[in-house]
Amino acid sequence: MIFRFPEGLRKALTLSYDDGVEQDARLMALLDAHGLKCTFNLNSGCFPPEGHRWPEGQIHRRMTQSAAVELYGGSGHEVAVHTLTHPDLTQLPSTEMLREIWEDRRNLERLFGGMVEGAAYPYGTYSDAAVEALRLCGIRYCRTVWSSHSFDLPQDWLRLRPTCHHDDPELGRLCEAFLADTAGFSSRLFYLWGHAYEFEANNNWSVIERFAEKMGGHESIWYATNLDICRYTEAAKQLRLSADGTRVYNPTACAVWVEQNGSVLCIQPGETISLAD
Numbered sequence: 001m002i003f004r005f006p007e008g009l010r011k012a013l014t015l016s017y018d019d020g021v022e023q024d025a026r027l028m029a030l031l032d033a034h035g036l037k038c039t040f041n042l043n044s045g046c047f048p049p050e051g052h053r054w055p056e057g058q059i060h061r062r063m064t065q066s067a068a069v070e071l072y073g074g075s076g077h078e079v080a081v082h083t084l085t086h087p088d089l090t091q092l093p094s095t096e097m098l099r100e101i102w103e104d105r106r107n108l109e110r111l112f113g114g115m116v117e118g119a120a121y122p123y124g125t126y127s128d129a130a131v132e133a134l135r136l137c138g139i140r141y142c143r144t145v146w147s148s149h150s151f152d153l154p155q156d157w158l159r160l161r162p163t164c165h166h167d168d169p170e171l172g173r174l175c176e177a178f179l180a181d182t183a184g185f186s187s188r189l190f191y192l193w194g195h196a197y198e199f200e201a202n203n204n205w206s207v208i209e210r211f212a213e214k215m216g217g218h219e220s221i222w223y224a225t226n227l228d229i230c231r232y233t234e235a236a237k238q239l240r241l242s243a244d245g246t247r248v249y250n251p252t253a254c255a256v257w258v259e260q261n262g263s264v265l266c267i268q269p270g271e272t273i274s275l276a277d
């Protein structure tokens with residue numbers, strides 16, 4: 001029995017962009033045009049005052065709270081914790097670490113509704129204490145900045161390694177390899193990260209335009225936010241097999257797809273199905 005994504009798909013693609021900058025609007029429009037899904041990691045203690053005007057030439061331009069709510073709210077993309085004020089978590093006492101995560105999560109849930117259960121580490125730095133603080137605050141996954149150059153599903157979701165950054169010289173090769181991958185046994189995940197202001201700083205919006213064109217619109221790929229994928233894999237891990245391995249029970253509230261001897265099976269919430277036929 002092999003774990004598959006919804007509808008039996010073998011591949012999933014997700015993006016993760018940080019800091020809540022004005023350039024996220026252009027990025028989101030581009031992703032929407034190609035059906036890609038992104039998680040935007042926000043610092044709710046860093047919104048500039050309403051009506052703020054950034055000086056000419058400033059590239060890192062955070063959005064105001066109202067602009068952020070307008071852009072991300074109800075967009076179909078995910079908002080996630082990037083801490084309240086963007087400190088290096090590893091340098092903080094544990095009480096401050098908890099406050100930075102907890103307050104950001106509370107603010108984002110108040111502003112955007114729903115559950116905020118994901119995060120990305122400011123500066124990508126983390127420690128065992130930071131991982132524990134995230135776990136205590138109810139965070140299910142947190143992204144680092146260490147590229148895996150791989151499509152393996154994350155094993156350690158609180159030390160999540162992306163496939164690569166959009167400026168990675170390997171990006172083109174990784175896209176080709178992901179699209180060409182058809183024979184593999186395991187399910188595959190392409191995880192891209194970055195900051196949208198970097199496209200302006202490096203004058204290379206073409207990188208993400210090409211990425212979206214090439215990677216979007218494939219029926220074989222599940223386009224999902226980080227949390228969609230995290231929750232789905234958490235549910236899939238809870239499937240229970242009978243002693244002889246011929247029946248499988250789904251104890252979760254989420255339909256889960258598996259592949260058995262070349263056929264795709266969907267196990268509905270609470271259902272037990274036979275793998276033998």
Ligand SMILES: [Zn+2]
Nearest residue numbers: 018019122123
């Ligand atoms: Zn950041």
